[in-house]
Amino acid sequence: MVLLTLGTILLVQAATFATVSHYRKQFTEEVAVEFTATTIRTLRAALAEIPAEQRPGFVRTASQNQWHLWSRSLPSDASLEERRPARENRHDHRPPPNDIRNNLRTFVQALNRRLSDDTRVALSRGPEPRLYISMLPDADLDESRRNREWMVIPLDRIAPPVATPLIAVWLTGMGVFLLLAAAFSWHITRPLTRLAKAADQLAAGQPQRVTPSGPSETRVLGERFNAMLDTLEQSAAVQRTLLAGLPHDLKGPLSRMWLRIEMMEDATFKEGMLKDVQDMQRMVNQFIGFVRGSDPGSYQFAALDVNTWLEEQVAAWESTGSPVTLVRSSAQPLTLEADRLAMGRLLDNLITNALNHGKAPVEVALDATKDDAIITVSDHGPGISAERREEALRPFSRLDEARTLTGSVGLGLALADAIVKAHHGTLDLGQAPSGGLQVTITLPRLKVL
Structure with a gap:
C-alpha cells in the first residue's frame, strides 16, 4: 500500500511536470512569438514617421x-538566421548551439518565420544572447551589415521566467507530503502486518494476541481477532476438561470390571470381556495422553541428544520383538x-500407528540440515491418500473401520x-518409497554458542 501511494503521487508529479513543460513550450512558440512579432511591426511602423535622431529614445x-536601436554594422558574434519553411524546420533535428537554450532557439526560429516580409533576423552567441531585427526592407547582405538599423532585443527578456524559489518551495512541499503519505500508509499497514503474522502463528498452533492500533477499522479488526482467540481458548479449555474428566471417571468402573472378570469361570466369555476392557483401557490412555500432549504448559524443556535418544527408543521396541528398525542416523x-x-510419547504414537494401521516393518530415520533435525517414520502399508492426509491430523479422525476394531x-x-507444534516444529504426511505412510517431523536444532 505504501508503494502504491508513493507511486501514485510520483505519477501525479510527473504529469504536473509534463504539463508545465508543455505550457512553457507553448508560451515560447505561440504567445511570446506573436507578441514580439506584433510589437516589432508596430514599432517599425511608428519609427517610419519619427525623425532619425528621435528613434533611439522612442524605442527605449x-x-x-x-530594447534599443543599433545603427552600426552587426557585431562579429552575430550571424544572420536562415529562414526555413515551417514544415522543413519541424524535421530539422540539428542540435542547437551550446551557448543558447533550446527553448530560445525555438523562439528565434519561429520569430524568423513569422516575420516573413523580408525582415532579417540575426542572433548573437555568448552568455547573454541578443536578437537583432532589421527595421528596413531587405537589401544587399553586405550593405545591410553597414547601413541597416537593427532593433536589439535581449533574449533573457523573452524567455518565460523560471521561478526557482517557487519551484524549491513546491518540491519541498511535495517532499513533506510524500513523507506524510508514507507515514500514514505505514500507520495503516503496520496493524495489518501484525494481524497477518498473528494469523500465521495461530495456524501454526501458537496463538498470540495483537494490540489493536491504527485507524478505527484496524482497531476493530484487532479487537475481533482477540475475541476470536478468547473463544478458541474457551473451547479448547472445555475440550481439555472433558477429555481429562472422562478418563478419570472411567477408571473406577474399569477397575471393578477387571475384578469381576477375574472372578468369572467361563473361559470363553472371560476372554472376550478381557479384550473389550483392554480396548476401553487403551481408549482411556489415549484420552489421557492427548490431554497431556496438547497442553504445552506442562512440558519441561531441556537439551536432548537426539542421536542417542532415538537409538534408545528404537532399541526398546526391538527388544520386545517388534519389527522396528533404525535404518539411518545422522x-x-x-x-x-x-x-x-513428550518426545517419547510422540515416537511411540507414530510407531504404534504404523504397526496397527500400516504394515511391518516400520523404518525410522534421522537426518539433519543446517538448522533442523528431521525424523521420519515409514511403514509398508497402503498409506493415506493425499486428499485425506489433512483430515488424518484432526482429533477423533478415523479413516477406516480397522481403527474402531483396534480401540x-x-x-x-x-x-x-x-507435540511437534509445541516444540515449534512441523509434521508432514507423505508416501514412503515402499508405498506406505511416511511421517516427517522437522524440529529446530538447539543453537550452541
Whole structure:
C-alpha cells in the first residue's frame, strides 16, 4: 500500500511536470512569438514617421528601456538566421548551439518565420544572447551589415521566467507530503502486518494476541481477532476438561470390571470381556495422553541428544520383538530443546500407528540440515491418500473401520501433531518409497554458542 501511494503521487508529479513543460513550450512558440512579432511591426511602423535622431529614445521609452536601436554594422558574434519553411524546420533535428537554450532557439526560429516580409533576423552567441531585427526592407547582405538599423532585443527578456524559489518551495512541499503519505500508509499497514503474522502463528498452533492500533477499522479488526482467540481458548479449555474428566471417571468402573472378570469361570466369555476392557483401557490412555500432549504448559524443556535418544527408543521396541528398525542416523550430533517424555510419547504414537494401521516393518530415520533435525517414520502399508492426509491430523479422525476394531479413537496423529507444534516444529504426511505412510517431523536444532 505504501508503494502504491508513493507511486501514485510520483505519477501525479510527473504529469504536473509534463504539463508545465508543455505550457512553457507553448508560451515560447505561440504567445511570446506573436507578441514580439506584433510589437516589432508596430514599432517599425511608428519609427517610419519619427525623425532619425528621435528613434533611439522612442524605442527605449516604448520598450521600458529593454530594447534599443543599433545603427552600426552587426557585431562579429552575430550571424544572420536562415529562414526555413515551417514544415522543413519541424524535421530539422540539428542540435542547437551550446551557448543558447533550446527553448530560445525555438523562439528565434519561429520569430524568423513569422516575420516573413523580408525582415532579417540575426542572433548573437555568448552568455547573454541578443536578437537583432532589421527595421528596413531587405537589401544587399553586405550593405545591410553597414547601413541597416537593427532593433536589439535581449533574449533573457523573452524567455518565460523560471521561478526557482517557487519551484524549491513546491518540491519541498511535495517532499513533506510524500513523507506524510508514507507515514500514514505505514500507520495503516503496520496493524495489518501484525494481524497477518498473528494469523500465521495461530495456524501454526501458537496463538498470540495483537494490540489493536491504527485507524478505527484496524482497531476493530484487532479487537475481533482477540475475541476470536478468547473463544478458541474457551473451547479448547472445555475440550481439555472433558477429555481429562472422562478418563478419570472411567477408571473406577474399569477397575471393578477387571475384578469381576477375574472372578468369572467361563473361559470363553472371560476372554472376550478381557479384550473389550483392554480396548476401553487403551481408549482411556489415549484420552489421557492427548490431554497431556496438547497442553504445552506442562512440558519441561531441556537439551536432548537426539542421536542417542532415538537409538534408545528404537532399541526398546526391538527388544520386545517388534519389527522396528533404525535404518539411518545422522553422522553429526544433533541437539534439540525438547521435553523428553513428550518426545517419547510422540515416537511411540507414530510407531504404534504404523504397526496397527500400516504394515511391518516400520523404518525410522534421522537426518539433519543446517538448522533442523528431521525424523521420519515409514511403514509398508497402503498409506493415506493425499486428499485425506489433512483430515488424518484432526482429533477423533478415523479413516477406516480397522481403527474402531483396534480401540482407536483417532487421537494418535493429532497428538503427534500437537507435540511437534509445541516444540515449534512441523509434521508432514507423505508416501514412503515402499508405498506406505511416511511421517516427517522437522524440529529446530538447539543453537550452541
